[in-house]
Amino acid sequence: MALYRIITSNKNIFLEYNRFRKKIFSQLAPRDSESILYLLPWMISVNHESVPGYMDSIKHNFRVFNIETDHEIRNKEPMFKKYFNIQSAAPILTMTSNDLLIEGIYTIGSAGTISQTPSSDCDIWICINRADYDSASYAQFLKKVHRIQNWMDDNLKMPVHFFVSDIEDIRRCSFGDVDCESCGSTQKKVLKEEFYRTTILIAGKVPLWWASYDPHSPLTYDGVAEEFQSSPSVYYDLIDMGDLDFIDKEESFGAALWQLNKSLTHPLKSIIKMLLLKMFLESPEGDLLCHRFRSRILSQDRKPYDFVDPSIFTLIAVLDHTRNLDRDTYHLIMQCFYLRYEVKLYSRRITLREEKTLPLFKTYDLDRKTIYDLNRFTDWSYSAQVQFGKTIFMLLVQIYKDISELARNVAGDVAPQDLTILGRKLSSSLKKKPNKIPILLRPLDTHNLPSLTVRFCEGGWQIFPGNESETIICEKSDLTYCLAYLVWNGLYFPELIRMLPNRTFATMPEMITLSKKIKKTFGTYDVSSIEFQNFLQPEHTEKMLLVSNFAEDPDTRSLASLRILTLNNWGELYIHSFPRPGRVISFLENLSKNPYDIEKFYYSPRNSRHGDKILEETKRLVASYLKD
Structure with missing residues (x-):
């Protein structure tokens, strides 16, 4: 009874x-x-x-x-x-x-x-x-x-x-x-x-x-x-x-692997979960947060009950556990939590979120100046947001290294194919490779980009935000590369881009049209949309876009330059530039060894007076090496 x-x-x-x-x-x-x-x-x-x-x-x-x-x-x-x-x-x-x-x-x-x-x-x-x-x-x-x-x-x-x-x-x-x-x-x-x-x-x-x-x-x-x-x-x-009863160290390590993977698209969420997993590894076996939370809820013997939000309870537990970290790291973790929960303390509109979290952030000494600064995070300069994104990712890597040290020799219980998928997925996002379009790590889904300016300078192209000419987003001798970088990283919006006057044949309308073609062909980078099974297959090209005579003299009568953008099954976008068409032959020969079918797309500038002829020339060249 x-x-x-x-x-x-x-x-x-x-x-x-x-x-x-x-x-x-x-x-x-x-x-x-x-x-x-x-x-x-x-x-x-x-x-x-x-x-x-x-x-x-x-x-x-x-x-x-x-x-x-x-x-x-x-x-x-x-x-x-x-x-x-x-x-x-x-x-x-x-x-x-x-x-x-x-x-x-x-x-x-x-x-x-x-x-x-x-x-x-x-x-x-x-x-x-x-x-x-x-x-x-x-x-x-x-x-x-x-x-x-x-x-x-x-x-x-x-x-x-x-x-x-x-x-x-x-x-x-x-x-x-x-x-x-x-x-x-x-x-x-x-x-x-x-x-x-x-x-x-x-x-x-x-x-x-x-x-x-x-x-x-x-x-x-x-x-x-x-x-x-x-x-x-x-x-x-x-x-x-x-x-x-308890969580095996092997499983905490495996879960940390997948959180590191998710951090590529949701870094703020991943920091909380990886710190939680680190806490599990460092705590006595069986000392699980869910046990502590259940005790907190059920150890009340009279009404009115004082219930605590599980996210606040988790946050307090993680912050208490990480108090021994250096001050800068601890302060960064506090900022990550504040941004992740989308809190806006001391603002005109007070919601349930602010009511519940105000005592917490007061207790854990997040000062008013930092809070006001975080409240206007979406107004930070592009360079400040990019730097914050890099700092967050470095923190994630450090947490993962700490977890790896704690869980040394436990990776054997993680399925080999899981490790293969994760390794290749991380490689596709982070590893630098020749001709690969790099990925921009970001703390939130969007950056503050009021406008973009394209400038030709000393034989190369530069793109910078607004009038921040000292903050270079992308710099390359090839304008096609710069446009592909913007599109692939979700930074391109045609209504927010302008080009400074220059003496090249590049025009604003052609730049916008090519960018739309790149986006329609490849979309934007999203590692989470790549099927896991793709990473168990060898790396191979799935799509290619051939750009003929971009930014060339509109009176050019034949194929003068060729850029080939390729997307592989691991979600990596590459660009190969051939100032002289003759050099493309070895590239196409190597591509012909690919046993998989490749979707082919073509682009020729609309202002080219011989665009149709050049387009046909490009298609004949490709057909000599690659089947339709």
Whole structure:
């Protein structure tokens, strides 16, 4: 009976805390949170032709556990019916003994925390007992979820990602299909730790792990699970997702590898997660942050409860753990956290984010001058933002080196193909190679570029921001290279570029037209969009753009110069310049040895009076060595 009282008390506190998290979510994303927290479980649990997810000739209806007793969803059903233009007065949400249960729907990550920003997405686990579903019903369920996903993609601002998860897989920490951003061998207990620490129960059962705690006496998960299994009718609203005792050093190292990989596109997020992994490696085995967080939430014996945001709790833990770092590094970490959470203290508009974080940043001595400076980060000069991006990446590399030292000789448990993929992915982003367009590391998605100026100077081309002529973004003898650099790094905007007068044949209209062609052919650099399997293949060219006679005399009658831009399967862009066409032959001969098909695109300046003739000449030259 005592154990029953403990479990029941913990469950009730968790549900109260869960309402606190839902309230944060609702304040940060009023419209989208309504659809995710209430409309989603309702849509999954009904099967009406007007509701997204409808399945004709469905074998079993699907129903989220206990949704029929959820008063909030019940009360909102008339509004949902009106939204989908359902005229019937009869309830749509019904239950039968033949329904297949969804055990629970849960968020994982930043949703409903102060680290949720307008650019955040929402990862959702839809948990079932796979053994209860035959192959036909499971296929129908996946199709239903996919249709709801499509509807949400079209109607919500926040990107939502669904992961249908088997409870048994979660118990075993088997997340090969749950975390789409990693290979399965490096994300096991790390992902489960994040789930227990950050989850919101949207609808369904309370995780048993959250109820398996007693601040006054030892309470083992196995003991609670045994009680749970022996009295299923008593603990019917709990779900056994398995315990989490410790995280292996091998896994922390593997997860750090993937965070370093993600840092190429999301450095601020990665710093927090890599510092967290470093803390796991340096802490005693079993001293997990999710355990500390659960203790913080459940060790309250009277209302009103004082709940803490999980992101703030994590941030405090990391900052306390890193206090022994030198002052400059510690100060940089504080700045990264401030920018990552998109906080703007002491500003005119005070939101929930500022209310929750003001005491924290006061406690950890982020001075007002730095705060005001960070508040206007988007107005920093281009050079200052670039330098800050380099500083952040150097910090990431140092954290990774520290983790590698702590996890020495543990890489053997990381799948060899994962290491191969990561190594090649990092190489494609960071390694300098002849003729390769380099990648600009940046702290945020965009840089402050009020305008770009193109200047011809002493036989070469320079591009600099606005009137900051001393801050060179790109400098090369070949203008095509400079334009490719801008496009590839997402710095090119035709309305924000100007060219200073010069004596060359390059013109502003041709420069804009070529830049558009480069962007249409190759897009902009995005290492996260490259399929993992590409990095298991040998490096080979997939696309090429041949630029004939760019910035040449418009009266030139034949092929005088050729630039060839190539994109390989690892997402690397190269440019090869041939001032004399004769030198291109050996390049094409080597390219012809490529056993893979190559997409070919061509560009000839519009102001060329013999452009069509030159274009045909270029195509004949290429056809002599490369098949269509």
